[in-house]
Amino acid sequence: MMHYTGVALERVRGFRDIYPEESEPRKLIFSVSERASEAFGFKKIEMPSVELLDLYRIKSGDELVSQCFSFEDKGGRQLTLTPEATPTVVRMLTARKDLSRPVKWYSFQKYWRYEEPQAGRQREFYQFNADIFGPSSAEVDAEVIGLASFILNGLGLRGNYRILLNDRSIMERVLRENGINDIQSGFAVIDKFKKTEREQFERDLSALGMQENRIKKFCSLLEQETPVEKAHEVLKSVIRYDQNDQSISRFNKLSKLLPAYSKDTFFFDMSTVRGLAYYTGVVFEAFDVGGKFRSILGGGRYDNLAELYSGQSVPAIGFGMGDVILELLLRQLGLLSVQKREQRFYIASPDMSYYMSAVEVASQLRTCGIPASLNISDRNMGAQLKEANKEGATDLIVLGKQELENNTVTWKQLSTGKQVVLRQDHFLKMLKDRGNRDLSFPPD
Amino acid sequence: MMHYTGVALERVRGFRDIYPEESEPRKLIFSVSERASEAFGFKKIEMPSVELLDLYRIKSGDELVSQCFSFEDKGGRQLTLTPEATPTVVRMLTARKDLSRPVKWYSFQKYWRYEEPQAGRQREFYQFNADIFGPSSAEVDAEVIGLASFILNGLGLRGNYRILLNDRSIMERVLRENGINDIQSGFAVIDKFKKTEREQFERDLSALGMQENRIKKFCSLLEQETPVEKAHEVLKSVIRYDQNDQSISRFNKLSKLLPAYSKDTFFFDMSTVRGLAYYTGVVFEAFDVGGKFRSILGGGRYDNLAELYSGQSVPAIGFGMGDVILELLLRQLGLLSVQKREQRFYIASPDMSYYMSAVEVASQLRTCGIPASLNISDRNMGAQLKEANKEGATDLIVLGKQELENNTVTWKQLSTGKQVVLRQDHFLKMLKDRGNRDLSFPPD
Numbered sequence: 036m037m038h039y040t041g042v043a044l045e046r047v048r049g050f051r052d053i054y055p056e057e058s059e060p061r062k063l064i065f066s067v068s069e070r071a072s073e074a075f076g077f078k079k080i081e082m083p084s085v086e087l088l089d090l091y092r093i094k095s096g097d098e099l100v101s102q103c104f105s106f107e108d109k110g111g112r113q114l115t116l117t118p119e120a121t122p123t124v125v126r127m128l129t130a131r132k133d134l135s136r137p138v139k140w141y142s143f144q145k146y147w148r149y150e151e152p153q154a155g156r157q158r159e160f161y162q163f164n165a166d167i168f169g170p171s172s173a174e175v176d177a178e179v180i181g182l183a184s185f186i187l188n189g190l191g192l193r194g195n196y197r198i199l200l201n202d203r204s205i206m207e208r209v210l211r212e213n214g215i216n217d218i219q220s221g222f223a224v225i226d227k228f229k230k231t232e233r234e235q236f237e238r239d240l241s242a243l244g245m246q247e248n249r250i251k252k253f254c255s256l257l258e259q260e261t262p263v264e265k266a267h268e269v270l271k272s273v274i275r276y277d278q279n280d281q282s283i284s285r286f287n288k289l290s291k292l293l294p295a296y297s298k299d300t301f302f303f304d305m306s307t308v309r310g311l312a313y314y315t316g317v318v319f320e321a322f323d324v325g326g327k328f329r330s331i332l333g334g335g336r337y338d339n340l341a342e343l344y345s346g347q348s349v350p351a352i353g354f355g356m357g358d359v360i361l362e363l364l365l366r367q368l369g370l371l372s373v374q375k376r377e378q379r380f381y382i383a384s385p386d387m388s389y390y391m392s393a394v395e396v397a398s399q400l401r402t403c404g405i406p407a408s409l410n411i412s413d414r415n416m417g418a419q420l421k422e423a424n425k426e427g428a429t430d431l432i433v434l435g436k437q438e439l440e441n442n443t444v445t446w447k448q449l450s451t452g453k454q455v456v457l458r459q460d461h462f463l464k465m466l467k468d469r470g471n472r473d474l475s476f477p478p479d
Numbered sequence: 480m481m482h483y484t485g486v487a488l489e490r491v492r493g494f495r496d497i498y499p500e501e502s503e504p505r506k507l508i509f510s511v512s513e514r515a516s517e518a519f520g521f522k523k524i525e526m527p528s529v530e531l532l533d534l535y536r537i538k539s540g541d542e543l544v545s546q547c548f549s550f551e552d553k554g555g556r557q558l559t560l561t562p563e564a565t566p567t568v569v570r571m572l573t574a575r576k577d578l579s580r581p582v583k584w585y586s587f588q589k590y591w592r593y594e595e596p597q598a599g600r601q602r603e604f605y606q607f608n609a610d611i612f613g614p615s616s617a618e619v620d621a622e623v624i625g626l627a628s629f630i631l632n633g634l635g636l637r638g639n640y641r642i643l644l645n646d647r648s649i650m651e652r653v654l655r656e657n658g659i660n661d662i663q664s665g666f667a668v669i670d671k672f673k674k675t676e677r678e679q680f681e682r683d684l685s686a687l688g689m690q691e692n693r694i695k696k697f698c699s700l701l702e703q704e705t706p707v708e709k710a711h712e713v714l715k716s717v718i719r720y721d722q723n724d725q726s727i728s729r730f731n732k733l734s735k736l737l738p739a740y741s742k743d744t745f746f747f748d749m750s751t752v753r754g755l756a757y758y759t760g761v762v763f764e765a766f767d768v769g770g771k772f773r774s775i776l777g778g779g780r781y782d783n784l785a786e787l788y789s790g791q792s793v794p795a796i797g798f799g800m801g802d803v804i805l806e807l808l809l810r811q812l813g814l815l816s817v818q819k820r821e822q823r824f825y826i827a828s829p830d831m832s833y834y835m836s837a838v839e840v841a842s843q844l845r846t847c848g849i850p851a852s853l854n855i856s857d858r859n860m861g862a863q864l865k866e867a868n869k870e871g872a873t874d875l876i877v878l879g880k881q882e883l884e885n886n887t888v889t890w891k892q893l894s895t896g897k898q899v900v901l902r903q904d905h906f907l908k909m910l911k912d913r914g915n916r917d918l919s920f921p922p923d
Contacts, residue, residue, distance in 0.1 A: 055522030078499030106550035
């Protein structure tokens with residue numbers, strides 16, 4: 036065996052060690068997202084964390100590829116740690132011809148980017164992802180966007196976030212009717228609206244062909260966030276409005292459906308276009324109402340991507356939600372600490388000769404799903420009580436000489452200091468009968 | 480946007496796409512392991528998936544390093560996808576001086592090996608891991624090995640597996656008293672006992688220095704699996720037995736404690752030594768009783784590893800459990816399909832004009848944690864019923880013209896075909912009142 040060299044081995048830059056106190060938020064985010072997705076009838080998939088680099092080159096071109104955590108493997112292939120979910124999800128979907136549609140999938144995985152680490156941006160991060168493939172309708176759009184709001188509401192964020200929506204095909208018409216024909220460049224400029232100084236932004240619009248007399252009005256439209264139920268009123272003032280036009284009637288329908296999922300949550304916002312090139316219909320992003328953080332989640336309809344990968348046409352809509360911004364927001368709002376405190380036992384005993392009985396009581400508690408720790412370090416009762424407190428125990432079981440002689444347990448509620456002595460078999464039976472609820476103290 | 484090139488992009492060799500039907504076993508394994516760990520007072524950590532290659536070179540030498548999925552990053556550093564948990568866990572532990580002991584941690588992550596893919600061995604796999612750092616006692620050993628049995632019992636495997644145990648320090652004495660002084664080579668030979676032809680195995684022992692007249696007896700001892708309570712009887716027949724010897728008294732204590740965690744589960748087996756060099760005390764592995772599969776989990780005490788990494792001495796014991804063998808075993812025993820079937824609703828409606836009401840009913844079900852799907856593809860009632868069956872719905876809500884006019888819902892139990900008509904507000908109130916239980920049919 037080798038010996039310590041004196042050179043401490045550190046973690047790789049941009050990677051996080053997540054200790055228990057920091058692991059709790061992700062457990063919460065994951066369990067709420069998973070339960071919400073299953074409640075909506077989505078099924079879980081798990082994707083490889085390594086893909087051919089070409090998979091991203093096809094979709095996103097060289098910009099994303101330059102941010103990939105890519106490398107050449109021992110066989111000389113250009114591989115990469117996966118930077119996002121969508122290309123793999125689409126690859127998995129198009130590899131299976133037997134799936135009946137709609138296909139509703141979710142996932143929660145790690146991804147990697149080779150970017151310069153900074154506050155809120157690591158080289159390794161988690162992302163939740165949900166997509167529906169198959170039918171293309173306003174109802175499907177509403178189901179996916181509704182899931183996004185259901186998750187955020189489930190995390191306790193109702194009232195603390197807004198989901199901003201727009202539609203790429205409508206926005207394309209808005210641009211054309213305002214003199215901009217290079218649509219991709221138009222989207223790229225608008226995508227930076229909130230980060231660009233106004234004068235510079237107006238010059239950018241002008242350079243793309245927008246007439247001077249339209250620019251002021253256009254900018255004021257980009258600043259508006261309109262409750263989605265009233266989106267049609269804004270649209271009427273911007274484009275030649277025909278309610279039978281397919282894009283418009285579809286967006287109007289979506290606008291009516293969404294409030295059924297969550298009230299006062301959805302807003303029409305013409306500055307939301309999403310930078311990436313592949314969206315074809317509705318696009319959306321969620322932000323905290325305080326405007327303090329980057330977007331919580333984002334997504335949209337992308338009906339052409341499957342065809343690009345496989346030649347098969349499969350309409351699709353989905354969104355991705357990272358763990359980092361959500362954790363910052365939940366922490367700021369104090370929503371990580373208000374979780375109901377779970378009952379948790381510590382079994383104390385004066386010395387290790389009581390260990391067998393302590394294990395028996397602990398096993399019964401654990402089998403009932405109640406966390407229980409016991410003295411495994413041969414410490415005195417004072418040190419055990421300290422350990423119980425450190426572990427967040429709510430209840431103490433004392434198994435001492437007297438208890439063992441009389442086949443009893445002493446059960447102490449730590450918050451009140453009250454205690455009762457019970458027959459051991461009575462205590463164990465009570466545990467078995469209790470189902471999934473906390474044990475009430477004092478017992479009946 | 481680029482166009483389809485006609486070249487389908489495949490997944491990288493040795494990596495798996497995990498579709499929903501294959502994702503279920505991992506969800507089960509993970510949730511049982513997580514609940515068991517929390518019930519034992521273990522806390523969750525999450526580790527980077529990329530480390531310096533040197534982290535593994537220090538512990539395991541060049542053999543493991545050659546199996547690492549390693550690469551040079553853009554900055555020229557030798558990095559690797561993590562091949563196992565222990566080095567990172569130890570690095571995280573020794574980086575924090577403020578943690579009060581015992582430290583009890585678990586994790587459930589992906590790992591990677593650059594090995595030739597074969598049945599049951601992929602280049603990417605999941606592993607559950609649990610460790611206790613700090614005090615070193617038989618009680619701590621029992622707590623970790625007890626957790627392993629608690630998880631397997633929780634998965635329904637009671638009676639279908641055995642945990643085989645041995646102790647490295649006792650085994651070292653056994654080897655020395657039988658003429659073998661090169662202990663590491665001795666362990667390496669014994670580790671292959673079950674895979675080596677007997678004649679070859681006897682020649683290997685002889686080459687290591689064991690006298691011919693001891694070899695037959697030694698081999699018959701390696702073949703025995705003795706209930707752990709009777710380990711001392713076997714030991715008495717093999718070595719100069721002194722019950723006050725520290726290793727022996729400690730192993731005897733462990734042997735008495737373990738049955739309190741799970742009866743008829745633990746067996747003393749002298750052929751269990753675990754190949755890797757760093758174990759210092761008890762070692763253990765779990766196997767299916769049918770002897771069909773490789774080990775389900777394995778671990779042991781490793782008291783010197785923290786010192787090797789950091790100069791700090793921290794006693795430690797832990798185990799790792801992969802997903803692959805467990806999934807094969809659970810599947811073979813039919814333990815994946817006997818899960819209680821969950822209540823799951825489908826809300827059918829004749830056309831999309833009923834959609835708002837359908838969303839309202841679905842939202843209420845979902846908020847109560849009951850999975851609910853609805854018609855999002857504008858299909859006729861027959862197609863909707865087919866979709867409900869495909870999704871595994873147990874209950875159907877019909878929202879038709881009559882129901883909407885009368886503010887009612889028709890609730891049909893699909894297994895029996897029985898149905899009732901209820902007032903919609905009554906149905907929604909029943910949902911709110913139900914807590915976490917399935918809705919009983921017919922309702923009260």
